[in-house]
Amino acid sequence: xxxxxxxxxxxxxxxxxxxxxxxxxxxxxxxxxxxxxxxxxxxxxxxxxxxxxxxxxxxxxxxxxxxxxxxxxxxxxxxxxxxxxxxxxxxxxxxxxxxxxxxxxxxxxxxxxxxxxxxxxxxxxxxxxxxxxxxxxxxxxxxxxxxxxxxxxxxxxxxxxxxxxxxxxxxxxxxxxxxxxxxxxxxxxxxxxxxxxxxxxxxxxxxxxxxxxxxxxxx
Amino acid sequence: xxxxxxxxxxxxxxxxxxxxxxxxxxxxxxxxxxxxxxxxxxxxxxxxxxxxxxxxxxxxxxxxxxxxxxxxxxxxxxxxxxxxxxxxxxxxxxxxxxxxxxxxxxxxxxxxxxxxxxxxxxxxxxxxxxxxxxxxxxxxxxxxxxxxxxxxxxxxxxxxxxxxxxxxxxxxxxxxxxxxxxxxxxxxxxxxxxxxxxxxxxxxxxxxxxxxxxxxxxx
Amino acid sequence: xxxxxxxxxxxxxxxxxxxxxxxxxxxxxxxxxxxxxxxxxxxxxxxxxxxxxxxxxxxxxxxxxxxxxxxxxxxxxxxxxxxxxxxxxxxxxxxxxxxxxxxxxxxxxxxxxxxxxxxxxxxxxxxxxxxxxxxxxxxxxxxxxxxxxxxxxxxxxxxxxxxxxxxxxxxxxxxxxxxxxxxxxxxxxxxxxxxxxxxxxxxxxxxxxxxxxxxxxxx
Amino acid sequence: xxxxxxxxxxxxxxxxxxxxxxxxxxxxxxxxxxxxxxxxxxxxxxxxxxxxxxxxxxxxxxxxxxxxxxxxxxxxxxxxxxxxxxxxxxxxxxxxxxxxxxxxxxxxxxxxxxxxxxxxxxxxxxxxxxxxxxxxxxxxxxxxxxxxxxxxxxxxxxxxxxxxxxxxxxxxxxxxxxxxxxxxxxxxxxxxxxxxxxxxxxxxxxxxxxxxxxxxxxx
DNA sequence: CATGAATGAGCATTCATTCAT
DNA sequence: TATGAATGAATGCTCATTCAT
Numbered sequence: 001x002x003x004x005x006x007x008x009x010x011x012x013x014x015x016x017x018x019x020x021x022x023x024x025x026x027x028x029x030x031x032x033x034x035x036x037x038x039x040x041x042x043x044x045x046x047x048x049x050x051x052x053x054x055x056x057x058x059x060x061x062x063x064x065x066x067x068x069x070x071x072x073x074x075x076x077x078x079x080x081x082x083x084x085x086x087x088x089x090x091x092x093x094x095x096x097x098x099x100x101x102x103x104x105x106x107x108x109x110x111x112x113x114x115x116x117x118x119x120x121x122x123x124x125x126x127x128x129x130x131x132x133x134x135x136x137x138x139x140x141x142x143x144x145x146x147x148x149x150x151x152x153x154x155x156x157x158x159x160x161x162x163x164x165x166x167x168x169x170x171x172x173x174x175x176x177x178x179x180x181x182x183x184x185x186x187x188x189x190x191x192x193x194x195x196x197x198x199x200x201x202x203x204x205x206x207x208x209x210x211x212x213x214x215x216x217x218x219x
Numbered sequence: 220x221x222x223x224x225x226x227x228x229x230x231x232x233x234x235x236x237x238x239x240x241x242x243x244x245x246x247x248x249x250x251x252x253x254x255x256x257x258x259x260x261x262x263x264x265x266x267x268x269x270x271x272x273x274x275x276x277x278x279x280x281x282x283x284x285x286x287x288x289x290x291x292x293x294x295x296x297x298x299x300x301x302x303x304x305x306x307x308x309x310x311x312x313x314x315x316x317x318x319x320x321x322x323x324x325x326x327x328x329x330x331x332x333x334x335x336x337x338x339x340x341x342x343x344x345x346x347x348x349x350x351x352x353x354x355x356x357x358x359x360x361x362x363x364x365x366x367x368x369x370x371x372x373x374x375x376x377x378x379x380x381x382x383x384x385x386x387x388x389x390x391x392x393x394x395x396x397x398x399x400x401x402x403x404x405x406x407x408x409x410x411x412x413x414x415x416x417x418x419x420x421x422x423x424x425x426x427x428x429x430x431x432x433x434x435x436x437x438x
Numbered sequence: 439x440x441x442x443x444x445x446x447x448x449x450x451x452x453x454x455x456x457x458x459x460x461x462x463x464x465x466x467x468x469x470x471x472x473x474x475x476x477x478x479x480x481x482x483x484x485x486x487x488x489x490x491x492x493x494x495x496x497x498x499x500x501x502x503x504x505x506x507x508x509x510x511x512x513x514x515x516x517x518x519x520x521x522x523x524x525x526x527x528x529x530x531x532x533x534x535x536x537x538x539x540x541x542x543x544x545x546x547x548x549x550x551x552x553x554x555x556x557x558x559x560x561x562x563x564x565x566x567x568x569x570x571x572x573x574x575x576x577x578x579x580x581x582x583x584x585x586x587x588x589x590x591x592x593x594x595x596x597x598x599x600x601x602x603x604x605x606x607x608x609x610x611x612x613x614x615x616x617x618x619x620x621x622x623x624x625x626x627x628x629x630x631x632x633x634x635x636x637x638x639x640x641x642x643x644x645x646x647x648x649x650x651x652x653x654x655x656x657x
Numbered sequence: 658x659x660x661x662x663x664x665x666x667x668x669x670x671x672x673x674x675x676x677x678x679x680x681x682x683x684x685x686x687x688x689x690x691x692x693x694x695x696x697x698x699x700x701x702x703x704x705x706x707x708x709x710x711x712x713x714x715x716x717x718x719x720x721x722x723x724x725x726x727x728x729x730x731x732x733x734x735x736x737x738x739x740x741x742x743x744x745x746x747x748x749x750x751x752x753x754x755x756x757x758x759x760x761x762x763x764x765x766x767x768x769x770x771x772x773x774x775x776x777x778x779x780x781x782x783x784x785x786x787x788x789x790x791x792x793x794x795x796x797x798x799x800x801x802x803x804x805x806x807x808x809x810x811x812x813x814x815x816x817x818x819x820x821x822x823x824x825x826x827x828x829x830x831x832x833x834x835x836x837x838x839x840x841x842x843x844x845x846x847x848x849x850x851x852x853x854x855x856x857x858x859x860x861x862x863x864x865x866x867x868x869x870x871x872x873x874x875x876x
Numbered sequence: 877c878a879t880g881a882a883t884g885a886g887c888a889t890t891c892a893t894t895c896a897t
Numbered sequence: 898t899a900t901g902a903a904t905g906a907a908t909g910c911t912c913a914t915t916c917a918t
Contacts, residue, residue, distance in 0.1 A: 572844065602858075603858050603861070604855075607854075607855045607858045608858070610834070610841050611838070611859050611862055611863075613833075614832075614834040614838065615829075616833065618829040618833025619833065621833075622829050625795065636823075636826045636829070639823060639826045639827075640826060642821070642822070643826075643867065644830075644862075644866060646865060646867075647864075648865075
């Protein structure tokens, strides 16, 4: 990716993998990275900037992450991984597919509302199109889509969603819609209400779009 | 003789040497850039790679573009600018807002189907989060949204679209959906049919989402 | 964005960074630069040549100097700054203006005799006529002239120097004479004696030129 | 020197040497070069800038000069060569060595007064310390010094100048003094009177410096 | 003779990564 | 563990020079 010094090949990985001990420092680096990546983008961010923001020395970064690429990768793995976990739990809290979708949408935008920088990183930096990132981001993306598609598929079986749509296509549409809303919010005006309102409107739009025939969106 | 092009070769060189209509060379650079940006991403692409792909010398790039950044910027201005123009014309070809939206969606995905690399560049590289790019991409994005929002707004006035949704929010959702489909297609399997089918499904999803009929969305 | 070269971007960062201990390295770079600048001239010297001559990596130069220009600037500031300091002290060691001038001349040419390269850099590279250099070299030059002019002015008040000459013009003449001698010596034959002899002769020439006695310069 | 493309070795010179015919254009390029060299210095001046200032195309420069280096070289050869010629004639116009020196000094500073840019180029750009320039500038410099030294030597023989000074050292001192005055004038305030006054003062300084014993400067 | 679009070698500078402390 | 000075490979951009027209 960055390919400055050594190749970040797939092979031998001298991964230091700090976990228990001073995992605190690892966390500080990660959240600092989210901040600066959101500010300047991945490529324009210097490792030294992350270090400064995290209050550690440049070299310390390399005790917790293989290289700069893996800092970004870890953000996805940690944050998106957690999001998917929470999404799964959220889905189980209800049996009504319509309500499940509504909650999932609210969950994503809610998390983003709490951490605007994360939104920027997720929507903007997710797409740096490096082979390396595709490698790490795509699997997560697939898992994400599977959760959504699962809900839709269930809804179709239960008869609450129209059946002439592919659950995966619909899932992508949901992802795209949420992403589009996050993007315009992250780049535009920081009004929290706007985000929540947009989320609500998108939910009704999407749910009616999935409704079988012209059935009412009764709630 | 500094050995300009290939040494030795007697008459093997067709010597493309454009003259006058050098707009041709600009175009060659641009389409070459789309190809390599799609392949490696903006930041990982070397200027020399663009030059090689375009069949020109490195320095020639700088006769047509201020710097590497402006090559990407020009892609947006040229390609997206044209897309918006065509979208505007397409919208005028019909008076039925539903049909207008359908055509707009088909138009975008159709263009992308012809040039998969463009899809990659537009969806992936649009988001490099540089101040510079925001500066150039955002205005275009706004114009794009205005066209869509205009159609939706018209539809609401004509009574064919529900009126409880903000045209702008809906426009973002449409953008996001199209983008999500483009993204998964660009990154995933290159089956053309999949794209068209997804486009069709997304259209019906979106149109029903906008439909006014049925009962109210309890609010 | 890509920001490779100068970029007047965010903060005005004159980064002299390292301090203290490795001031040694700064000194090594500086004296290496004097050597290679004398050899090839400022513009024809590559940063990598300075680095090699100093036994450091290319990048190390930039830990101690803002850029190549500032390496040259620092040479002036350091070396000429020191010279002016020594000149001031030297002047105070005597109360006889004639002796003061003699010592000042001997001092300059003596220093140069020890470091022929410095002579080359000072006389030759001082005049690269870049806005930047004018900015840095001129103030030093003014200070230099002030020391000389001060001595001459004192001599006039004491009655040992003729009073029909502007101290500043005479100071420039002294500078010019010394510079001319240094230049021809630096460019020509490296015989040390020649330099000392020339210095002595120039001193008597200049001192008699300043002498008050005799008749007017009738014209 | 510039060493971009080919070596400007001493050997094969495909010198187009326009002279009679459109020597006009050659002259325009030369005077344009003096202007821009004075403004930005030799190295910071682009060939295209010379061309623009001269009102010709970039490539045209190469019809009259071998390369950029030779534009500067030609300035010296033409302008300084002429100066030396005029100096020789001027010297012959008088038989009094004192008057000869005075005229020579006035001549140089007078010429410079007419063309301030030339002063800048001669004093500043003469010293770019490139092997190439040394090659061309040094011989001219020697000729220059010979004229001055000749006058001084004559004066010594005639008994009007002290004999304990080497004519060559005195000549260098004269050169240096004139150069120092030109330099401060070229870089500093553009008041013409200041130059003339300084010239006059320097002349009296120098002549008294050369005077035998304390004899009157009777004329 | 003149032009100026095109060339491409060359270099200043950056910054991810290392490693002695 | 932590540090941050040092490294040096990598690359965007410049500009002298060429040559087809």
